[in-house]
Amino acid sequence: MVAHLVDETRIFWSSSSDRPTPAAIRRHGAQALRLAHLIEDPLPAVVFIDCADTDASVEIEKLRIENGDEHYLIPVLRELSAGQVVSLIARGAHDAVNDEDLLNPDAIIERARAQTRLLAYARDGVTDFSTLQNHTDGMVSPVFFKDANGLYTGCNPVFERFLGIDRGGILGKTVYDVAPSDLALTYHKADLDLAADGGVQTYAAGVRNGAGIVRMVRFYKGVVYGEDGRITGIVGAMHDIGDLRGHETARQEIDEVTSHVSANLVAREGFAAVDHDRPLLERVAAGDASALARLYRLYHRRLARFLTRLTWKSEVIDEIINDTFMVVWKRAGDFRGEASVSTWIIGIAYRSALRALRDQRRSEFEPLDIDHADTMAQYWHDHELSDLLSKALDLLPVEQRLVMALAYVLGHSVGEIAEITGCPVTTVKARMHRARCKLRETMDMLGKVKCV
Structure with a gap:
């Protein structure tokens, strides 16, 4: 699958002023967009944006509006200052180059293709949470796991009983499948925040139990890391909002789970603490x-x-x-x-x-x-x-x-x-x-x- 994505990652040149596609990126298969801001195929692509005579932030916004956020955007300016680089990245660019950089674009294109390929591959990836499952079946708090796509990959019996749904009706589903849409939106937004921030997260929200009653609970959630040090999913526990001892139990249990997984990973692969950034x-x-x-x-x-x-x-x-x-x-x-x-x-x-x-x-x-x-x-x-x-x-x-x-x-x-x-x-x-x-x-x- 990865090799296929390497071969098929497309490169486009977008120019509002119809400036010709630079020869150096044409050698990598770059094609001019038929319409400057429209990518007709929705599959993620690398897009060089001609900003020599236009406002780069406007060009980025037009491409985002027309095509969404899936594509890897590289504005091309005649000259590029430090301030412009930061400003363009803040507006959604993935890289920024000047005309001189395009004389030898091999490294730029290689990393752009790698990033685009990774994004496309990650959307279909599913993490193996068997270690977590074995570790949490005996816990007293309701516990659940989700992969990087927000799909439930496991839970303990207490979580099943709380929701009134057996495991078969939970696995492979999202929060929108197991909860009312208004509550699901809250959980989803919190998951996105946690995946972006890492660490742990606590917040209070309503949860509909098996009797159809919405009870106020506090969530205690942590991220799960893969062997490359990147976040691959979320593990979480719940407890009654008024039960302080329950909150402490949930916190300790989730800490135990994430520590157990991390310890096993270090022992198995011999990883040292690494500053991944x-x-x-x-x-x-x-x-x-x-x-x-x-x-x-x-x-x-x-x-x-x-x-x-x-x-x-x-x-x-x-x-x-x-x-x-x-x-x-x-x-x-x-x-x-x-x-x-x-x-x-x-x-x-x-x-x-x-x-x-x-x-x-x-x-x-x-x-x-x-x-x-x-x-x-x-x-x-x-x-x-x-x-x-x-x-x-x-x-x-x-x-x-x-x-x-x-x-x-x-x-x-x-x-x-x-x-x-x-x-x-x-x-x-x-x-x-x-x-x-x-x-x-x-x-x-x-x-x-x-x-x-």
Whole structure:
């Protein structure tokens, strides 16, 4: 199957001004699109976009509107600056090149084909979750597994009994097959967030049980990694929202499952801890814009969730993220590996956010006022903010909010937070202590607001 995809990955040239297809990419089989922005066959393809005399962001948007998000887009400009590279990637480009790069495009085309092939192949891939299944049948919490496509690949008997559906009616199905559409949409969105962010995820939502009654439960979910270090699926557990001991049990059990799988993988394959983003950053340091695009996509959602603790203004968040990746693009060669790539990038984002705080009016970043009933009504209807802890975090002073977000939203250790913020560990611990005290007061107040 892979060889077939290698042979069949198509290359197109899109030019609004009818500029001829460059000879170097014609040698790789590139064909001009009959209509500049229309790819008639929906199979994923590589598309070089002629932006010599047009607005590249407009050309990217036209191709996306006409053809969706499946294709690998490479805008071609006469000259290319660092700012343009980051801006184009933020607008959906997978790479960015200039006319000179197309004189010898072999490496560009090779990586573009590899990425396109991987995306096409991943859509049909199914992960083997037999190890998880064997490990969770005896658990007391309802537990389920999904593959990278969102299909249920396993569950334990407790999950079957909770839903009132036997395993045969669950395996190979999606959340839309086993739950009402409004609830399924919540689960699906949360799964997408988790797959993008990695780590663990907790949130509260309704679940319809076997008696047809919707019960409020809290989900505790973690990602499952394949042998290449990439996310291949999700494992999750549920517990009654009022059962704190049940939540702790679910957390411990899912931690046990993911740790068991990871330990077996290391023992079986002899893998050491690897910073999987290091090779990408090395390629960025060598001027590879496609590697920057991959890093951007890997970190964008993670950074956006972190930055929502500062502001809900999407334009401010986008500006900070773009500033972050401008620094990554320019300073990738300065990375020395004292910390992980993740810690390094989050640290850049943290400093960019603090600069934005100085540049923007302070009022734009003030915490929410819980005395405003209208604001709270909106607040409680966002499933991502359905947890009291998440809400209370948004009400902390900025410095405490950032430290707690680094710990509880992104999952960094105290040592990593000290590295990111440039503060001593003692300072981080002091901020977290003050934040926890404030959280207890705020969560109590929010609980009273909810009951009003």
